[in-house]
Amino acid sequence: MIKTSRLTKKFSSGTDDGALAVDDLSFDVREGEVFGFLGPNGAGKTTTVRMLCSLIAPTSGTAIVNGFTLGKEDQQIRRTTGILTEIPGLYDNLSAEFNLRIYANLYEVKDVAGQVEKYLRLLGLWDRRHDEAGTFSKGMKQKLAIALALLHEPPLLFVDEPTSALDPEASRLGRDFIAERREEGRTIFLCTHNLDEADRLCDRVGVFKTRLLVVDTPTNLRSSVFGRNVVIHLVRADPQMASDIQAMPFIKEARVIDNKLLVTLDDPEIHNPEIVRQLVASGAEIQYIGELRHSLEDVYLQLVKNA
Amino acid sequence: MKKISTIIQKEWAEVFKNRLVISTVIFMPLLFTAIPLVMLYFTRGASSEELTSDLPQQFFQICPEGLSGGECFQVYITSQFMLLFMIIPLMIPVNIAAYSIVGEKTNRSLEPLLATPITTIELLTGKNLAAVIPAVIATWLGFVIYIIGSWLIIESPDVLSALLDPMWWIAVLVLGPLLAILSVNFSIIVSSRVNDPRVAEQVSAVVILPVLAVFFGQIAGLFFINRSLILLFSLIVFIVDIGMLYIAVRLFQREMILTRWK
Numbered sequence: 001m002i003k004t005s006r007l008t009k010k011f012s013s014g015t016d017d018g019a020l021a022v023d024d025l026s027f028d029v030r031e032g033e034v035f036g037f038l039g040p041n042g043a044g045k046t047t048t049v050r051m052l053c054s055l056i057a058p059t060s061g062t063a064i065v066n067g068f069t070l071g072k073e074d075q076q077i078r079r080t081t082g083i084l085t086e087i088p089g090l091y092d093n094l095s096a097e098f099n100l101r102i103y104a105n106l107y108e109v110k111d112v113a114g115q116v117e118k119y120l121r122l123l124g125l126w127d128r129r130h131d132e133a134g135t136f137s138k139g140m141k142q143k144l145a146i147a148l149a150l151l152h153e154p155p156l157l158f159v160d161e162p163t164s165a166l167d168p169e170a171s172r173l174g175r176d177f178i179a180e181r182r183e184e185g186r187t188i189f190l191c192t193h194n195l196d197e198a199d200r201l202c203d204r205v206g207v208f209k210t211r212l213l214v215v216d217t218p219t220n221l222r223s224s225v226f227g228r229n230v231v232i233h234l235v236r237a238d239p240q241m242a243s244d245i246q247a248m249p250f251i252k253e254a255r256v257i258d259n260k261l262l263v264t265l266d267d268p269e270i271h272n273p274e275i276v277r278q279l280v281a282s283g284a285e286i287q288y289i290g291e292l293r294h295s296l297e298d299v300y301l302q303l304v305k306n307a
Numbered sequence: 308m309k310k311i312s313t314i315i316q317k318e319w320a321e322v323f324k325n326r327l328v329i330s331t332v333i334f335m336p337l338l339f340t341a342i343p344l345v346m347l348y349f350t351r352g353a354s355s356e357e358l359t360s361d362l363p364q365q366f367f368q369i370c371p372e373g374l375s376g377g378e379c380f381q382v383y384i385t386s387q388f389m390l391l392f393m394i395i396p397l398m399i400p401v402n403i404a405a406y407s408i409v410g411e412k413t414n415r416s417l418e419p420l421l422a423t424p425i426t427t428i429e430l431l432t433g434k435n436l437a438a439v440i441p442a443v444i445a446t447w448l449g450f451v452i453y454i455i456g457s458w459l460i461i462e463s464p465d466v467l468s469a470l471l472d473p474m475w476w477i478a479v480l481v482l483g484p485l486l487a488i489l490s491v492n493f494s495i496i497v498s499s500r501v502n503d504p505r506v507a508e509q510v511s512a513v514v515i516l517p518v519l520a521v522f523f524g525q526i527a528g529l530f531f532i533n534r535s536l537i538l539l540f541s542l543i544v545f546i547v548d549i550g551m552l553y554i555a556v557r558l559f560q561r562e563m564i565l566t567r568w569k
Contacts, residue, residue, distance in 0.1 A: 056562040089418060
């Protein structure tokens with residue numbers, strides 16, 4: 001759905017160098033996946049989205065979006081993509097229905113009335129269709145913005161910070177929206193600061209700070225950054241137990257923290273039984289054993305810190 | 308065309324909910340139409356030679372032959388206020404464009420709008436027409452009311468003929484729309500740099516200064532409006548319009564709006 005090659009954006013700032021917002025960005029987003037685009041403030045996420053939506057032109061590099069070449073087939077890119085921005089950008093003085101009609105016409109929707117009714121009903125706004133958007137709650141505005149982004153049935157959706165500044169109920173709505181669109185087979189490009197949200201929703205994530213640091217599934221990122229960790233709760237942990245485990249050839253690291261033994265290894269499914277046998281043989285009393293799951297936030301912070 | 312008409316509908320639906328814009332579009336043309344009619348009413352039947360004693364001597368050179376001194380005075384006084392019909396197409400677009408463009412900026416509705424497959428020219432044309440059409444209609448309606456009022460008030464066919472000189476038809480039908488285009492594009496340029504519609508409106512209002520200069524220049528007797536001057540002004544405004552449109556088109560590029568507009 002998206003394939004970029006060495007995409008770069010430099011803003012002229014009156015200096016010779018200018019401000020480098022996006023540097024040498026090469027990645028791809030596959031059809032039907034939810035791709036999380038993570039990065040700190042000012043990392044260039046919004047600039048990237050704007051380039052991919054053909055709102056601003058790259059300084060160099062190329063991109064193919066929905067099969068169309070950026071810079072050459074911009075109108076086709078705009079026709080086949082939807083964008084849900086952080087701030088809904090509705091016309092507050094106009095009715096919900098009028099807001100949708102404007103966008104349906106601009107997106108060249110054939111059955112304007114039908115599509116507007118479909119989404120107003122789908123999002124539970126049909127009874128409020130004549131009310132001004134400015135009278136809506138944040139959650140209802142979010143629903144209306146969702147309808148605006150979907151009216152022309154785009155196969156690719158760019159979603160920029162869908163749940164920031166929203167209450168838990170409205171945030172849930174945003175997450176449900178993404179999950180439902182994925183069920184429909186649409187591709188979602190999700191920019192977010194909410195790493196828990198990205199962890200739950202994204203098939204793959206890209207961590208970005210002007211340059212792309214890494215792209216992978218959340219699970220693979222955890223493994224590559226922290227390895228896989230097994231935590232074994234013991235009645236009483238002994239440093240000698242850690243030394244014995246450390247001596248096993250497949251163990252990367254073993255250490256005792258309180259009465260817990262923390263073991264880093266590549267393949268716990270295969271090697272856990274051996275570790276348990278070794279511990280039992282050395283007289284350890286195991287209370288329980290489980291995998292320590294690092295949050296995506298830990299992974300992200302580690303990657304950004306090292307960048 | 309559908310996208311342009313959609314933009315126009317949206318602009319009108321939005322800005323005409325603003326009382327200040329409505330009052331400007333309705334009351335200013337009415338006021339500016341009433342002033343010359345009131346002047347006509349109070350100077351009708353003027354025949355005293357004393358009335359002409361204060362007229363600049365140059366005016367007599369352009370005062371149509373066959374008019375008495377009092378009738379010349381009537382034509383002179385009323386002609387001064389005909390320039391108000393040139394202020395209407397300047398002021399109305401300033402109001403509409405200021406509220407429409409700055410409103411979009413403060414509401415953050417420009418980005419989703421620019422993400423649609425509308426072209427820069429379509430968007431700019433829609434915004435231009437949404438501001439120019441009400442201004443031109445208001446000016447023309449005001450002029451029609453003025454013609455009817457003049458016909459009812461003036462007894463002398465010669466005075467009526469002088470007041471409805473073809474130069475005023477050229478001014479209202481040609482120069483008026485050109486001034487409206489100038490005004491809306493100037494407002495677009497100003498609106499791209501400010502975030503308060505009132506500030507945009509006030510700054511954009513400087514666009515009426517040249518007309519005021521002509522107004523006061525005529526009162527001071529420095530020159531008098533005639534057909535040649537109206538045609539010259541039309542040509543100058545036409546050329547300036549092309550320059551303003553060029554700047555506005557450059558300013559309305561998606562990248563410029565999203566990265567440079569304040």
